[in-house]
Amino acid sequence: MRIRTIYILLLIFxxxxxxxxxxxxxxxxxxxxAYNSIATTKILNMLKNGKAPKxxxxxxxxxxxxxxxxxxNENTYFRKDDFISGANFGxxxxxxxxxxxxxxxxxxxxxxxxxxxxxxxxxSNFVISESPEGKVGYNVFSGGLGIENNFTPQxxxxxxxxxxxxxxxxxxxxxxxxxxxxxELKIKNSLRFGATINLGFEYAFNNKVGMxxxxxxxxxxxxxxxxxxxxxxxxxxxxxDKISAGESIQYAGWKQFLYSSFYAGVNFYFGxxxxx
Numbered sequence: 001m002r003i004r005t006i007y008i009l010l011l012i013f014x015x016x017x018x019x020x021x022x023x024x025x026x027x028x029x030x031x032x033x034a035y036n037s038i039a040t041t042k043i044l045n046m047l048k049n050g051k052a053p054k055x056x057x058x059x060x061x062x063x064x065x066x067x068x069x070x071x072x073n074e075n076t077y078f079r080k081d082d083f084i085s086g087a088n089f090g091x092x093x094x095x096x097x098x099x100x101x102x103x104x105x106x107x108x109x110x111x112x113x114x115x116x117x118x119x120x121x122x123x124s125n126f127v128i129s130e131s132p133e134g135k136v137g138y139n140v141f142s143g144g145l146g147i148e149n150n151f152t153p154q155x156x157x158x159x160x161x162x163x164x165x166x167x168x169x170x171x172x173x174x175x176x177x178x179x180x181x182x183x184e185l186k187i188k189n190s191l192r193f194g195a196t197i198n199l200g201f202e203y204a205f206n207n208k209v210g211m212x213x214x215x216x217x218x219x220x221x222x223x224x225x226x227x228x229x230x231x232x233x234x235x236x237x238x239x240x241d242k243i244s245a246g247e248s249i250q251y252a253g254w255k256q257f258l259y260s261s262f263y264a265g266v267n268f269y270f271g272x273x274x275x276x
Contacts, residue, residue: 050154052109053272056102056202058212060265064094064120069240069255078124078131080176086227086239086253090136090174093127096120096261102148109153114162116144120261122172138172138187140220144196154273156210158202166194168220170238170257188230190238192221192257202267210267220257227252 069088072078083090098118105111120140124131146164172187200214225241227249242254 051273052153053269054104055270057268058100060263061097062261062263065260066092067258080133091122091124094122112148114146114148118142134176136174140170142168156204162198164196166196168192186235188237193223194220207272212267213264216261
């Protein structure tokens with residue numbers, strides 16, 4: 001009876017020790033696998049959701065290359081007879097600048113309304129030396145309104161593609177070399193309507209400032225072409241419309257004011273929180 005009592009006490013003691021051991025092991029295991037330290041600021045920032053900019057101001061500077069009738073002869077060479085007959089615009093290369101306001105149309109920020117003001121200058125002697133037959137230059141003041149899709153508006157790297165309707169006020173001047181005094185011709189302001197396809201990317205350095213790089217194709221005179229005779233001898237209009245058979249208008253002919261722009265510049269962001 002006494003030995004049985006001892007065995008029972010030993011059994012109770014053993015069970016108590018095992019249970020205590022399991023409880024301690026459980027606590028150690030729980031303590032070892034739990035993550036109790038505070039995450040670093042960098043990790044916390046990565047976990048936060050980004051926020052697309054409400055408004056973006058994009059200032060860009062561009063290099064222009066003309067196509068079709070804005071390519072002159074042999075790319076840039078000015079030929080007086082071809083210009084007078086309306087065969088082409090007499091030049092190809094140029095430069096310019098534009099300022100675009102991009103307004104987010106919804107919270108996600110992918111779709112943006114673009115409002116653009118720009119200036120472009122084309123010169124027959126911009127890339128090569130002046131032709132002995134003369135030279136021509138154009139000033140293009142334009143305004144555009146369009147839609148753009150930004151694929152990753154909350155990220156630092158923001159590729160986009162867009163389309164704009166454009167109104168352009170085109171003017172210029174030309175000089176024809178003669179045996180005596182050079183003849184100076186003024187190209188009067190002419191309003192034309194066209195369209196622009198635009199693609200590129202932005203990279204945000206921080207929540208305020210970034211850069212842009214892209215390509216734009218502009219057809220400036222899809223609508224509004226006109227050829228007419230000026231009442232002043234040394235003045236003409238853009239004269240880019242075809243003329244009927246038997247009609248004679250100097251500098252007139254069916255011409256396309258089509259050009260590419262390769263641009264780069266700086267962006268200013270408002271209401272943005274970057275996410276890598």
